[in-house]
Amino acid sequence: MAVLDRTRPPDSGVVVRDLTLAYGSTVVQHELSFHVRPASIFVIMGVSGCGKSTLLRHMIDLEQAAQGDITFDGQRLWTENVAERRALQRRIGVLFQSTALWSSMTVGENVGLPLQLHTRLSAAEIRDQVAFKLALVGLAGQESRMPSELSGGMQKRAGLARAIALDPDYLFLDEPSAGLDPITSQRLDSLIMNLRDALQLSVIAVTHELPSIFTIADDSIYLDNESRRAIAHGDPRALADNAEHARVRAFLNRQSLDASTRAEGDGPEFPARSEVL
Numbered sequence: 310m311a312v313l314d315r316t317r318p319p320d321s322g323v324v325v326r327d328l329t330l331a332y333g334s335t336v337v338q339h340e341l342s343f344h345v346r347p348a349s350i351f352v353i354m355g356v357s358g359c360g361k362s363t364l365l366r367h368m369i370d371l372e373q374a375a376q377g378d379i380t381f382d383g384q385r386l387w388t389e390n391v392a393e394r395r396a397l398q399r400r401i402g403v404l405f406q407s408t409a410l411w412s413s414m415t416v417g418e419n420v421g422l423p424l425q426l427h428t429r430l431s432a433a434e435i436r437d438q439v440a441f442k443l444a445l446v447g448l449a450g451q452e453s454r455m456p457s458e459l460s461g462g463m464q465k466r467a468g469l470a471r472a473i474a475l476d477p478d479y480l481f482l483d484e485p486s487a488g489l490d491p492i493t494s495q496r497l498d499s500l501i502m503n504l505r506d507a508l509q510l511s512v513i514a515v516t517h518e519l520p521s522i523f524t525i526a527d528d529s530i531y532l533d534n535e536s537r538r539a540i541a542h543g544d545p546r547a548l549a550d551n552a553e554h555a556r557v558r559a560f561l562n563r564q565s566l567d568a569s570t571r572a573e574g575d576g577p578e579f580p581a582r583s584e585v586l
């Protein structure tokens with residue numbers, strides 16, 4: 310269960326506490342509290358517009374909330390100590406939905422860029438690191454190719470290699486399987502789980518792709534679009550059957566709420582032919 314234990318604050322992993330997300334006076338989500346365990350995959354799910362990307366943007370420090378707090382292994386993200394904040398940002402890797410690879414740079418240059426910008430490694434050391442990270446994501450020897458020469462799945466892998474270039478402890482994924490066919494998406498899911506295990510990464514993924522959710526999630530939170538609150542936490546496989554809220558069960562069983570509450574054996578509600586003509 311991911312619900313925050315307020316009596317014994319966990320000192321490891323990512324802790325989100327009473328976080329309210331808003332644009333101006335419009336609240337997107339109220340008082341979110343949850344715990345991402347170290348070396349686990351935590352999925353943020355919910356229907357379009359519920360605030361998944363907004364939450365992710367706050368967790369990677371692109372935005373700061375007026376209310377609430379986020380800590381990584383006990384360290385506050387929104388500290389006023391700039392050096393501490395930068396150091397923490399460096400421990401966070403991000404794969405954006407678009408992959409955000411630079412189209413004018415080779416794959417190797419893309420993966421090496423964070424190392425060039427944020428470390429004092431020599432050119433040879435950077436080359437070694439790039440080769441190692443590309444091998445980890447199944448792209449060994451692809452350094453000199455341009456992003457446009459890669460398939461969608463390979464671009465995601467290259468984006469992942471860049472996201473882990475600085476050996477982060479926390480990896481954020483924004484809709485990782487968006488735009489991929491089911492087989493490529495499945496392979497990406499396996500890679501994400503392998504990276505969690507091999508690098509002991511805490512992975513936080515935003516997605517509404519059910520096959521991915523059921524495959525990769527160790528734990529999850531469901532952001533509700535109507536109440537603007539998190540209305541379910543836990544293993545999505547269990548939530549699909551046992552979630553208290555019908556909207557969560559409907560989402561995880563890919564049903565419309567009407568259909569999920571209709572009696573078993575009822576047919577779908579198509580309008581009568583005469584109503585359509």
Ligand SMILES: Nc1ncnc2c1ncn2[C@@H]1O[C@H](COP(=O)(O)OP(=O)(O)OP(=O)(O)O)[C@@H](O)[C@H]1O
Nearest residue numbers: 332337355356357358359360361362363364515517
């Ligand atoms: N920069 C912004 N300014 C004002 N409102 C915004 C801004 N970005 C998002 N919103 C609004 O905040 C709400 C949540 O948006 P968000 O993109 O976080 O949802 P989401 O769950 O990620 O959706 P999707 O799955 O479609 O990407 C939406 O109502 C959206 O219109």
